[in-house]
C-alpha cells in the first residue's frame with residue numbers, strides 16, 4: 001500500500017461532533033498506530049473520502065479519494081511486482097502468508113476493534129472475523145505445498161500428458177462493508193500462494209480496517225525482502241471499483257457485494273474476457289420440520305437471523321416451518337427476540353449492534369411496511385432503537401414477520417434483520433419455497449428425520465451453494481469452498497479447490513520417444 005505520512009492534526013474535532021465520535025476517532029487512530037499503519041491525508045484542495053462510524057453516524061476523519069488514475073497506477077505497480085513474485089517458489093510465498101497469519105494473531109484485538117468501529121460488529125463477531133483471516137492464512141500455507149496438477153496416461157507410447165498450474169497475474173479484489181477484512185484475506189492469502197499480485201478496493205464504508213490489514217501484509221512482504229507492490233490498496237468508491245473492473249491487466253476480478261453491483265460488473269469483465277468471481281447477495285432460508293429439535297433450532301435461528309444485525313450475506317431471512325409446529329416455533333423465537341440486547345457493539349453483553357447507516361434503517365422500515373401491506377404480521381421487534389449518546393446511529397430491534405405467502409419483499413434481500421416466517425405442509429412444498437427466490441447462497445434444514453435431511457441435500461433439494469443440516473445458514477468455516485448460485489453469482493472462495501480460480505491451467509504433452517505418433521491415430525504423410 002502507498003501512504004503519505006500524516007501531516008495534519010487528525011485528532012482535531014469538528015465543532016458539532018458528539019463526544020462518542022471523538023472517542024471513536026482516538027480509538028481508531030491508536031489501533032492503527034499499533035498496527036503500524038500510516039493514515040494518508042487528502043490534499044488541502046481535495047474532496048476527501050469520509051470515514052463514518054456506524055456507532056455514531058458521524059465522520060471520524062477524511063482520507064484521500066482514489067479514482068481511475070490511482071487505480072491505473074496501483075494496477076501498474078502490481079503488474080510489475082507480479083513479474084518477480086510469480087517466480088518465487090510457492091512454499092516460499094507461503095512463508096509470507098504464514099507471517100501475515102502471525103501478525104494477525106498478534107494484532108487480533110487491534111484489527112477487531114477497527115472492524116467494530118467501522119462495520120458495527122459486536123466484539124466477539126469482530127474477533128471471529130479476524131480469526132477467519134488467521135484460519136485462511138493457515139489453510140493457504142498448507143496449500144502452498146499442494147497446488148499442482150495431475151498426470152494422465154497418454155495414448156501415445158513414450159509420451160507424458162500432464163497439467164501444470166501457473167499464476168494468473170493481477171487479481172482485483174472488491175469487497176463489501178459487512179466482512180470488511182475477511183473477504184480480502186480469503187482472496188489474498190490464496191492468491192499470494194498461487195503467485196498472483198492483488199489490488200484491493202475495499203468498501204468505502206470500511207477504509208480504516210483495510211488500511212490496518214494492508215499494513216500487516218506490507219510488513220510481512222518487506223520483512224521477507226519481497227516487493228510491497230504485490231499488495232496494493234486503493235481507497236475509493238464505485239468509480240475506483242469500475243476502473244479496476246475495466247482494466248485489462250486485471251486477470252481476475254473477485255467482487256463481493258450486492259446483486260446490483262454484480263450485474264454491473266459481470267458484463268464489463270465478460271466483454272474483455274477476464275475472469276470473474278462473484279460473491280453477491282443471499283436470501284437464505286431454513287426449513288423447520290416436525291421432528292426438529294426445537295431448542296437447538298431456536299438457538300441456531302436466532303444467531304443466523306439476528307446476529308451481525310442481519311448484515312451477513314448468509315443471514316437467515318426466511319423461515320419455512322411445518323404447519324404442525326409453526327405456532328410453537330414463532331412463540332419461542334418471539335420470546336428470544338424480546339430479550340435481545342441491542343446497543344453499543346463494544347459493550348459486554350450486546351448481541352445486536354447498529355445497522356451500517358441510516359439508509360439501511362430506511363430500507364428495513366420500508367420493507368416492513370411493504371410486508372405488512374402484503375398481509376404480513378410483525379410478531380416481534382421491528383422498532384427503531386435510540387441509544388443514548390448515539391443520535392446519528394441506526395439501531396433497530398430485529399424483526400420477525402409472519403407472511404401469508406412469499407411475496408416480492410420476501411424474495412428480495414433487505415440487508416437488515418428481518419426474518420419472514422412462511423408455513424408448509426409437505427417437504428416438497430418447503431423445498432420449492434426455499435428455492436423460489438432469485439438468490440442461491442445458503443440454506444438449512446432442522447430435522448431429526450434422515451430421509452428429510454438427505455432429500456434436502458440431494459439434487460432434488462436445496463439449490464444453494466451452502467446447504468446445512470441442524471445448524472443455521474451463517475457461520476461457515478474456511479475449509480469448504482464458499483459461495484452461491486443463481487443471482488448470488490456462482491463464485492467459490494476460500495477453502496477446498498477454490499484456489500484453481502486464481503491460477504491458469506496448461507496441458508502439457510512431452511514426447512520422450514524417437515517417434516512422432518499423432519493422437520487419434522491420425523496419419524499425416
Ligand code: NAD
Nearest residue numbers: 176177202203238241242257258261264279280281282313
Ligand atoms: P455494495 O454492492 O454496495 O458494494 C460492494 C463493493 O462494490 C464496494 O466496494 C463498492 O464500492 C463496490 N461497487 C459498487 N458498485 C460497483 C461497480 N459498478 N463497479 C465496481 N465496484 C462497485 O455492497 P455492500 O452494501 O457493501 O455489501 C452488502 C452486500 O454484499 C449484500 O448484498 C451482501 O449479501 C453482499 N455480500 C455477499 C457476500 C458473499 O460472499 N456472497 C459476502 C459479503 C457481502
